[in-house]
Amino acid sequence: MQPLERHSARIICEHCDSLYEAIPLQAGQSAYCLRCGAVLDRGHRLSIEQLLALTVAAAIMLVLANVFPVISISLQGLTNEVTLWGSVQALAQGRITLIALVVGLAIILAPALQIALLFWVLLHARRGEIAPGFKACMRALEHLRPWSMLEVCLLGILVAIVKLAGMLDVHAGTGLWAMAMLMVLILLIAGKDIRRLWEELGVGHS
Amino acid sequence: MSNIPYARDQNVCLCHVCSYVCPDGVQTCPRCESPVHVRKPNSQARTWAFLIAGLIFYIPANVLPVMDTTLLGNRSENTIMSGVIEFAGSGSWDIAILIFIASVVVPCIKFLVLGMLLVTCQRRSQWAKRERARLFRFIELIGYWSMLDVLVVALVAALVQFHELSTIEPRLGILFFGLVVVMTMFAAMSFDPRLIWDAEVENVR
Numbered sequence: 001m002q003p004l005e006r007h008s009a010r011i012i013c014e015h016c017d018s019l020y021e022a023i024p025l026q027a028g029q030s031a032y033c034l035r036c037g038a039v040l041d042r043g044h045r046l047s048i049e050q051l052l053a054l055t056v057a058a059a060i061m062l063v064l065a066n067v068f069p070v071i072s073i074s075l076q077g078l079t080n081e082v083t084l085w086g087s088v089q090a091l092a093q094g095r096i097t098l099i100a101l102v103v104g105l106a107i108i109l110a111p112a113l114q115i116a117l118l119f120w121v122l123l124h125a126r127r128g129e130i131a132p133g134f135k136a137c138m139r140a141l142e143h144l145r146p147w148s149m150l151e152v153c154l155l156g157i158l159v160a161i162v163k164l165a166g167m168l169d170v171h172a173g174t175g176l177w178a179m180a181m182l183m184v185l186i187l188l189i190a191g192k193d194i195r196r197l198w199e200e201l202g203v204g205h206s
Numbered sequence: 207m208s209n210i211p212y213a214r215d216q217n218v219c220l221c222h223v224c225s226y227v228c229p230d231g232v233q234t235c236p237r238c239e240s241p242v243h244v245r246k247p248n249s250q251a252r253t254w255a256f257l258i259a260g261l262i263f264y265i266p267a268n269v270l271p272v273m274d275t276t277l278l279g280n281r282s283e284n285t286i287m288s289g290v291i292e293f294a295g296s297g298s299w300d301i302a303i304l305i306f307i308a309s310v311v312v313p314c315i316k317f318l319v320l321g322m323l324l325v326t327c328q329r330r331s332q333w334a335k336r337e338r339a340r341l342f343r344f345i346e347l348i349g350y351w352s353m354l355d356v357l358v359v360a361l362v363a364a365l366v367q368f369h370e371l372s373t374i375e376p377r378l379g380i381l382f383f384g385l386v387v388v389m390t391m392f393a394a395m396s397f398d399p400r401l402i403w404d405a406e407v408e409n410v411r
């Protein structure tokens with residue numbers, strides 16, 4: 001346990017600026033703002049070790065999701081398959097290249113960076129240490145979160161499968177299953193919950 | 207409900223990056239070294255700017271074709287709406303509705319809700335504060351699902367490349383559509399929902 005004085009015992013609602021005394025929450029409990037109804041805080045379901053294990057699993061799934069094709073199709077004896085990178089490349093054509101960068105960030109780069117940064121901070125946090133560059137890593141995780149869009153990508157893959165099934169032979173690839181698991185893992189590890197490390201590691205004032 | 211103290215009355219403010227309760231008047235968070243503001247700087251002007259940019263891009267996004275299909279020699283260009291209609295025509299009502307919601311309903315809700323929030327905050331309206339706060343959280347949550355159509359076009363264009371038999375190419379419309387999503391995401395991030403509650407007190411700075 002960290003000494004109590006290091007713990008910032010107050011919580012401010014980010015949606016309405018209400019100030020509350022923080023109360024310790026059990027796993028599965030949530031605290032809501034009385035004024036605006038936003039979530040203030042959640043009890044942690046997972047330990048640091050469990051988060052680290054899930055991060056390693058996510059890294060493996062990320063590799064599988066990127067190496068194996070997510071969809072393959074065949075037409076009159078010809079076959080084609082697409083990986084995540086392949087779909088980004090398909091957009092990198094002339095005037096529309098900018099959108100390839102956005103999609104590349106949303107489905108490959110942001111999740112990969114999230115996993116790498118989480119692995120780094122959690123690896124040290126497991127031993128109660130503050131990782132070198134901890135503050136920069138934690139700030140980067142906050143700024144990456146809105147741009148990581150694996151849920152949307154997964155739905156996009158399913159829609160593309162249904163769309164093409166009308167005119168061609170379509171098969172889901174290995175990458176799709178890895179992608180589905182990766183999405184669930186990212187939801188578990190990369191949420192706002194990770195801010196608990198600031199307090200659990202007792203990161204002090206500069 | 208007015209018995210809950212506001213952070214600014216207690217001379218503290220929130221760090222948006224690490225949730226630290228910062229003393230008033232600091233420029234950077236003492237804990238994570240991010241910039242700290244009592245309210246997001248120029249929130250209303252920045253939100254308006256991103257919202258209007260999104261609205262402008264929304265026109266070419268709907269008018270220009272998003273993809274170009276060549277199937278056994280027949281060439282056809284699809285806009286977002288014609289894609290939805292094609293799905294509906296071929297009997298895939300579920301997919302048609304899904305794409306319609308992601309590409310048309312979600313961006314339009316974002317435009318309307320953000321515009322309404324900006325106008326009511328400028329007027330310091332006391333109307334339905336809790337419901338408006340909930341609406342803002344809702345559009346923050348649904349915003350990025352509009353990326354769906356961009357991803358579908360990317361996947362389909364990457365897959366259907368059979369030279370003379372059949373090809374699908376992305377077109378300029380998809381760039382504008384992606385930019386609409388990015389602009390509305392920036393608009394939602396620039397809006398400070400605490401402005402809704404600032405109407406309760408005078409002269410917040």
Ligand SMILES: [Zn+2]
Nearest residue numbers: 013016033036
């Ligand atoms: Zn609140």
Ligand SMILES: [Zn+2]
Nearest residue numbers: 221224235238
């Ligand atoms: Zn901070």
